[in-house]
Amino acid sequence: MNSTLINDFGKKIGGARKDTWKGRGLSLSDLYEMTAEEKKVFVKKDNVWEKPDWTSLIAAGADKAVSFWKNEVRKSLPKDPSSMLGEDRNERYVAFVQAVRDHVMELTSMNETRKILTWLKTDGYLVPITPYYCDVPKKWEGVINRSFFKAIQKNTFDLCREKSYPLFGVAKEDADYVLIKNRLKIYFYEGEDVAFKTETRGTSIRKYLSIHEGYATHFYYPEKIEEYEKTWIKNSWIIVDSGSRDIIAYNLCTEKEAADTVEKIARAAAEIAPKKTAARASKTIFHYPQLSWVERKGTDYRNGFHATPELLMDTFGFRGGEFGNWLGDKERQENLNQAYDALMDLADILETDPKNLTFHGTLSIAFGSRGKGGAAAATAHYEPLRRVINLTRMKGAGCLAHEWAHALDHSLAGTFSKPGSSELLASECRISPDAPESWKKLLSALKRKEDGTFTDFYVASDKFDQIHRKSGHGYWSSTCEMFARAFDCYIADKLREKGLRSDYLTAHSDCFVEEMSGTTYHAYPVGNERERLNQLFDALIADLKGMVNA
Incomplete structure (x- = not known):
């Protein structure tokens, strides 16, 4: 690589490399670089012990009864470590599921299945109290349960009586x-x-x-x-x-x-025999219109000079930034310039210190380094697990306000959500009683009019769900996606009010339109609904600034 390339900056963003454990299963070593939120998402039974292709294994000669027993044992394990206690529960869960997987999958006959109980006792997972009763050490409570204990002791007679046994390992046809x-x-x-x-x-x-x-x-x-x-x-x-x-x-x-x-x-x-009806036509991907060029009308914040990684770090306080390996120096510089100007425009519109845009320095930014190619590739996306906005080369131009809205939504989860909420974004969580009224009213107004009926925005978003694949963090009608699209419109309207233009920040707010059965549907707020949401965004931004200055 040319040594003059603009390099990544700040702290390394990193991220869970799911491809590395695909096939071999998630292991303890994979947990070391994970954040707490990544562990919450990725420490699952299906990642540690991927479901085998039983049909192929049985066709290749594996014993059906043994395979069915293995599947029963796998099913009996809890899907994640939520039933366990202690700070190291993720590590203990992975260690146990991995050990069970390795011991179970090596067995080839039903006569060998009794070895599992012996192994559990020998290695201390079970403590024999009487010849017929074992106790579970506190370390393994929650992962060793009654279902697991029952599954490992099933014999051939028990298995053959199961309703699912006849079709187990049988090809659909x-x-x-x-x-x-x-x-x-x-x-x-x-x-x-x-x-x-x-x-x-x-x-x-x-x-x-x-x-x-x-x-x-x-x-x-x-x-x-x-x-x-x-x-x-x-x-x-x-x-x-x-x-x-x-x-x-x-x-x-x-x-x-x-x-x-x-x-x-x-x-x-x-x-x-009656065959299942053919699957419905697959949903299409909604493609953003790609900009021929990025236009901007506003203050010259850089005074004609190029933006540098250091300038982005000093001005906004990003935790880190990175570039895709295939991004040349010219494109890296172009993205830095466009991103700097767009973020300054966002700070100006919100009338806030630019450093507030990175939520106490927890937000990172990436240019074409974290997406996947292909027809379904996203133009931009926000990763809650690593708190990073990724813009896909210049295709991501026009999406920054939308993705920043997801980052804002994520940053509010700890404050505006009830304790124990499992979702990462505040808009998808149970609302805390302490959340400001502006937040409660805004989320309600996305889907409900003041008379209680559904908004046109929600109805159109639901129509988009029927013909288009999921968008970003959920369905088109999900609260988090509607929140981000409404915020994008809010920023676009604010720019217009000031006679400004910032295409890198927002350029697609009004492009979600579909004609169906003679009716035009807008999957973004329009008319009175848009005015109402803009007023509620004004109130929310004012409340947030009050919380920052408190």
């Missing part, structure tokens, strides 16, 4: 065939365990077919019972449907003939 074949039972008619009998109830006499199997007796009452009894030949094979209790075939000479008949019936029935 074979499901109908397997279900039908599983219902068809073959028995040898010898007149004793399988025999015609008569029951008398008062003056009523009824004949039935009795099939005694193990400790159970099954009763069949076919319509043609009289005909069957007269025409059946002893010491022949029969086929019955255990679901409908019908007799499917009889007087078959050999067990092989019966098995071949079952195969033909199941295959034929599966062919004519």
Whole structure:
């Protein structure tokens, strides 16, 4: 790389590298560089012990009963460490799930499954109290529960009785065939365990077919019972449907003939079984119109000079900044200049110290370094787990106000949300009683008019959900996305009021329009709804500035 390139600045942003544990599973070493919020999101059973492709494994020769037992053990583990106590619960959870995964997945027969209980006792995960009872050390409480203890002790008989067992590991296209074949039972008619009998109830006499199997007796009452009894030949094979209790075939000479008949019936029935309707048309990606050039009308904050990483750090107090490796020096400089001017415009509109825009120096900024390519690539996005706004090269131009709104939403979560709320953004959390009225009214006004009916903004956003894929942090009609789009409009209107233009800051606020069934839908606030939201944003910004200056 050319040594004259403008380099990353401030503290390293980093981030959880999910691709590194894909396939091998999340391990303890992966936790070391994670933030508390990243651990909350990524420390999950599915990341530590990725669900195996049981269909492929069984097709390759894995024992079905053993595979089903492994799946039962995996399912019994809690999905995350929330049921555990202690500051190191993430580490203990990962260590235990990883250990169980490794011991369970290496077993190849049901005779070996008893080894798991022995291993748990030997390694101290369970403490034997009596020959039939074990205690769970406090260290492992929450992850070793009754469901897990029950799952590891299941035997083949227990597994085969599970309703999901017949279709376990079966390819979707074979499901109908397997279900039908599983219902068809073959028995040898010898007149004793399988025999015609008569029951008398008062003056009523009824004949039935009795099939005694193990400790159970099954009763069949076919319509043609009289005909069957007269025409059946002893010491022949029969086929019955255990679901409908019908007799499917009889007087078959050999067990092989019966098995071949079952195969033909199941295959034929599966062919004519009702198929699921075709999936609905996939949703499209909403593409922002890309700017041919970025126009700006306003104060020359840089006095004709280029912005530098040091200038962004000193002016705004960013925690850090980074560039994509494929970004050349000219494009890096262009992004620095545009970002500096746009952020100064934002500070001017909000009438606040530029350093307040980074929320006590916790916000970072990235230029084309954290997104993924492809048709679905986002033009810009905000990462709550690392508190970083990423702008995708110059395609991110015009999205800064929208993404900064997400950062603002995130920064308010600790103050405006009820304790214990699991969401990262304040707009998606339960609102704290201590939150200012301006916040409560603003969130309400996004979706409800003053008369309690839905806003046109919400109705249109819901329509966008029906035809477009998710946007940013959720559905188009999610509160957090509606909040960000409304804030973008607020900033765009404020610029217009002052006769200013700042395309890098906001350029797409009014582009979310769709025609459906002769009706035009705007997935952004317009008219009276926009005026009302702008007034509420004024009130919220005033309250926030009061909190900063308090």
